[in-house]
Amino acid sequence: EKNNLSFDEALAKAQELGYAEKANPSSDIEGYDAACKLAILASIAFNSRVTLNDVYREGITEVSSDDIGNALDMGYRIKLLAIGIEENGEISVRVHPALVPTSHILASIENTFNAVYIYGNYIDEIMSYGRGAGDRPTASSVVGDIIKIARNFDRKRKGIIYGCGCFEDKKFKSIDDTISKFYILMDVADKPGVLARIADVFGQNSVSINSMIQKQTDRERSARLIFITHEVVNKNLYKSISEISKLDVVDKVLSVIRVEDLS
Numbered sequence: 001e002k003n004n005l006s007f008d009e010a011l012a013k014a015q016e017l018g019y020a021e022k023a024n025p026s027s028d029i030e031g032y033d034a035a036c037k038l039a040i041l042a043s044i045a046f047n048s049r050v051t052l053n054d055v056y057r058e059g060i061t062e063v064s065s066d067d068i069g070n071a072l073d074m075g076y077r078i079k080l081l082a083i084g085i086e087e088n089g090e091i092s093v094r095v096h097p098a099l100v101p102t103s104h105i106l107a108s109i110e111n112t113f114n115a116v117y118i119y120g121n122y123i124d125e126i127m128s129y130g131r132g133a134g135d136r137p138t139a140s141s142v143v144g145d146i147i148k149i150a151r152n153f154d155r156k157r158k159g160i161i162y163g164c165g166c167f168e169d170k171k172f173k174s175i176d177d178t179i180s181k182f183y184i185l186m187d188v189a190d191k192p193g194v195l196a197r198i199a200d201v202f203g204q205n206s207v208s209i210n211s212m213i214q215k216q217t218d219r220e221r222s223a224r225l226i227f228i229t230h231e232v233v234n235k236n237l238y239k240s241i242s243e244i245s246k247l248d249v250v251d252k253v254l255s256v257i258r259v260e261d262l263s
Contacts (some may be wrong), residue, residue: 030059031095034082040165048170058096091191092173098260176235181259187251190223205240
């Protein structure tokens with residue numbers, strides 16, 4: 001973001017510094033590592049077993065420098081978030097990039113630092129913050145895990161999560177049924193009537209637009225549209241994107257990223 005690096009350049013630098021795996025960085029850039037951590041934390045927090053297969057996951061490989069720049073222009077920064085929510089007896093667990101307001105403390109987390117931000121019914125908001133990558137933080141975590149495994153070794157039930165009751169069997173909410181705001185970037189024909197056709201598709205799928213910005217591209221008779229939606233059911237949003245992609249006035253839908261106000 002600060003050095004305006006491409007994704008490949010940023011990944012190579014992270015691998016050089018030991019922050020991403022050199023042989024196979026997919027656990028970092030595809031969100032697998034965050035999803036594993038979320039499964040453990042959600043199991044402990046919600047007293048119900050959550051596995052990796054229960055976690056919806058998107059990586060950061062499709063986030064472009066244009067997305068990062070557009071987010072900054074609108075008062076956001078893009079972060080990879082792992083979100084666990086229990087509501088009305090249902091658990092939602094998801095990992096994906098998201099636009100976070102620059103005014104929120106999570107937007108300031110940089111470099112090798114990670115943060116766990118907790119909302120509680122009675123405790124309000126709590127954050128734990130520290131280094132999450134590098135040789136010493138990793139070694140410390142590995143030793144801590146070994147100690148927990150050793151403590152768990154003599155238990156009659158093997159393979160349980162240390163510190164987790166997991167005595168309930170709660171249902172999971174499908175990602176299709178979750179509600180989010182979205183940032184959408186697309187290239188379209190620069191001519192009258194285009195916006196009306198796109199808005200019509202959004203309207204037919206119950207997608208309400210909060211804001212829209214038009215920018216010129218370096219191609220003749222082409223424009224770039226940036227949308228921020230109001231909260232929408234995920235399946236409605238993606239149905240509208242599928243239909244908009246097929247319009248003859250739309251060159252390409254470039255990005256669809258969630259917006260998390262975290263309030």
